[in-house]
Amino acid sequence: xxxxxxxxxxxxxxxxxxxxxxxxxxxxxxxxxxxxxxxxxxxxxxxxxxxxxxxxxxxxxxxxxxxxxxxxxxxxxxxxxxxxxxxxxxxxxxxxxxxxxxxxxxxxxxxxx
Amino acid sequence: xxxxxxxxxxxxxxxxxxxxxxxxxxxxxxxxxxxxxxxxxxxxxxxxxxxxxxxxxxxxxxxxxxxxxxxxxxxxxxxxxxxxxxxxxxxxxxxxxxxxxxxxxxxxx
Numbered sequence: 001x002x003x004x005x006x007x008x009x010x011x012x013x014x015x016x017x018x019x020x021x022x023x024x025x026x027x028x029x030x031x032x033x034x035x036x037x038x039x040x041x042x043x044x045x046x047x048x049x050x051x052x053x054x055x056x057x058x059x060x061x062x063x064x065x066x067x068x069x070x071x072x073x074x075x076x077x078x079x080x081x082x083x084x085x086x087x088x089x090x091x092x093x094x095x096x097x098x099x100x101x102x103x104x105x106x107x108x109x110x111x112x113x
Numbered sequence: 114x115x116x117x118x119x120x121x122x123x124x125x126x127x128x129x130x131x132x133x134x135x136x137x138x139x140x141x142x143x144x145x146x147x148x149x150x151x152x153x154x155x156x157x158x159x160x161x162x163x164x165x166x167x168x169x170x171x172x173x174x175x176x177x178x179x180x181x182x183x184x185x186x187x188x189x190x191x192x193x194x195x196x197x198x199x200x201x202x203x204x205x206x207x208x209x210x211x212x213x214x215x216x217x218x219x220x221x222x
Contacts, residue, residue: 042117042200042212043156058209090155099144099163102210104155 002026004105006091012111013081021076021108023091031094032074033102034058034066036087043090049074081112115139117213119201124219125191133186133199133216141206147175147186148200150215156200160186188218196220 007022025032030051035043035058045058049068063085065077074093078085091105116138125131137145144163148156162168162177162184174187186199198215205211 040214042214043202043210044212045209048209099161100204100208101146101158101161103158106155 004091004093004103006089006105006108008108009106010109010111012113013078015081015083015112017081019078019081019110021078021089021091021110023074023076023105024072025074025091025093025105026072027093027095027103028071029093029103030071030096031100032068033092033094034064034074034076035090035092036060036085037090037107038087046076046089081110083112086110086112115205115211117201117203117211119199119213119216121214122217122219124221125188127191127193127220127222129191130187130189131191131218133188133201133218135184135186135201135213137182137184137201137203137211137213139203139205139211142179143204143206143208145175145177145184146202146204146210147173147184148202150198150200152197159199191220193220193222 004025033048034046047066049055052071089108092102094100094102118136147159150156160175167176172189177184198217200215201213202210
């Protein structure tokens with residue numbers, strides 16, 4: 001069982017380019033999340049999806065879009081990357097139990113120049 | 114606004130006990146989580162508290178006081194592998210997790 005996988009592991013991107021970060025889970029979790037993690041700040045929620053076919057905006061959604069065509073995949077797209085989007089991006093899913101614990105993928109380190 | 118406060122960094126000695134505090138001010142409360150994050154890796158779940166009191170899991174314990182907006186994570190018999198950042202997160206009234214910036218724990222031999 002892989003859990004959650006993310007691709008790529010790291011990427012250097014020129015400003016203005018379009019980029020899609022991929023996230024796949026095999027745990028059949030309904031809810032999925034995208035966070036960014038920056039030094040000195042807590043994880044910040046970008047977008048989330050409570051179930052396939054639905055998405056919602058988190059704390060910092062500007063410049064990002066997501067889709068949820070099926071249960072397993074939750075890609076994050078940067079339409080036109082800017083240097084302030086340099087960050088580590090984590091995808092997570094939650095198990096829907098009483099605690100609804102979130103489980104994280106290994107992350108994508110993105111640098112926008 | 115919503116706020117989670119944790120110390121930025123703590124240092125402890127191998128074999129000792131350390132307590133990492135977390136105070137929170139959020140719109141609503143639906144549980145508090147502690148995660149461990151080693152450098153360059155993903156956060157991993159440690160503990161969950163929704164009622165006041167102490168939850169014990171092996172060498173790790175977590176305490177919650179909802180009236181005080183306060184939690185702590187207690188690590189006993191510290192090992193070098195416990196060197197990591199410890200993240201406190203609160204689930205708010207919108208059922209979203211609000212995260213602290215994390216406490217970097219340095220273990221010295």
